[in-house]
Amino acid sequence: MKYEDYSTVDFIKDEYFIRWVKDPDEQSDKFWKMWMAKHPEKREECLHARNMISDMGYQYDPELTEGDYVEMFEGVLKKSRQASLKQQRYNSSILSRTLKIAAVLAIILLSVFGVLRFLPIEQSQVVQLPVITKKSPMGQKTTTWLDDGTKVHLNAGSDISYPERFSDTVRVVYLKGEAYFEVTKDAERPFIVKTGNVQTTVLGTAFNVRAYPDESKINVAVVEGKVRVENSSSIAKRFKYTITRNQMTSYDLSSQRLTKEDFDPDEILAWTKGIIHFKGANINEIIRTLERWYGVTFVVNRQLNRDKDFSIIYKNKSLTEILEGLSFAFEFEFEINDKTVILN
Structure with missing residues (x-):
């Protein structure tokens, strides 16, 4: 469903909308303000949903009791009644819709709470896409x-x-x-x-x-x-x-x-073109890269100079060709046994 088709209840249930209300950042704040400017006919419902989420501290807490849920929504209803007393010209149809939505949400959450109380833990988890x-x-x-x-x-x-x-x-x-x-x-x-x-x-x-x-x-x-x-x-x-x-x-x-x-x-992107690019790399970095690149495991049986920096570019080179060059630079002998490279 697109945001243009959302009702107030849909906005209240939307993960990205809730995150904007509870923990806004520069991007989400810019997105929702631009979206409301582009869809002025939905602005009232957006703001209404935002106020309701803020009023009831919208978050799921499995430790809440039924009494906690009732108290939470009574607070929402109480705020709505207080607002109507302070604003004599407040539109009664908007107030009615607020109370209806709050009631619907209370029923939904109380129902979910009731089901979760009697389901095994593994069955009460939120269903997610594969x-x-x-x-x-x-x-x-x-x-x-x-x-x-x-x-x-x-x-x-x-x-x-x-x-x-x-x-x-x-x-x-x-x-x-x-x-x-x-x-x-x-x-x-x-x-x-x-x-x-x-x-x-x-x-x-x-x-x-x-x-x-x-x-x-x-x-x-x-x-x-x-x-x-x-x-x-x-x-x-x-x-x-x-x-x-x-x-x-x-x-x-x-x-x-x-x-x-x-x-x-x-x-940085040399690997996407089949190129190995070493720039100021030490022997540890070189070994890790070659292990991933050629699918081998290194066994090092001698002390190597780990402080030495090495810079070179290899393109379409076999592992043997690369090791031959490295053996002179780092002074080692090597042998390749299937998927294992032994440095002596």
Whole structure:
């Protein structure tokens, strides 16, 4: 259902609308104000729904008793009656509609509460759409399309999870690893990529996110358009950055600091073109990259110089050719046994 067809009750039940009322940010505030300006015939219902959500502290709490629910809605009705006494010219039809909606909501929530009391815990969970997970195994890169037309390039050793069908209000995906997104524009449905405590929000753009679990940083690089990068942790210091074309943010997981800088697209997006690009990389970074790229596991039997920086570009090179070059730079011998690389 589109927002143009929403009633007050529909707005009250909408996840993105509730989030705007309870925890507004710059984007959601701008969206709803522009939407109401574009649809003035719905402005009254929007504001009415917002006031009701604010009045009753709208949130689901499984510990509430029936008495708590009754008390909560009596408060809503009491406010409506007080408003009518203060405003003698208040339109009686609007008041009547307020009371009816409050009553309907009270009945719905009391009914749900009654059912939840007698259902087993596992049956009382909210029904959700099936979640799809696409994996790009070690040694492979894959491309997938989401139901909104967004194209996602997954780097080796990465996976992405998303609902079978996006909602009418927001598009959220969860990434582990590295991916390049070509997002289909949809001004009414923000596209959000979540990686741990960091989330990236866009409306339509092309950008790269790198967030491997075994790395200490989360990088977001914008190729086209504009994105907002922010954290959702209640423990770390909150941040919110907006970055545009050829800008990148880097979030350090240990210090919980975020920096913004320009970047070289040829370096950051080299993997999407089948190119391995090392720039100032140490041997640990090189080994992790080669493990993902070629689907192998390294066994290191000797001490390597981990302080040495290494910069080079490999295109269409075999693992053996790369190791031959690295063996001179880092002074090791190697052997490849199936999927295992041994450094001596």
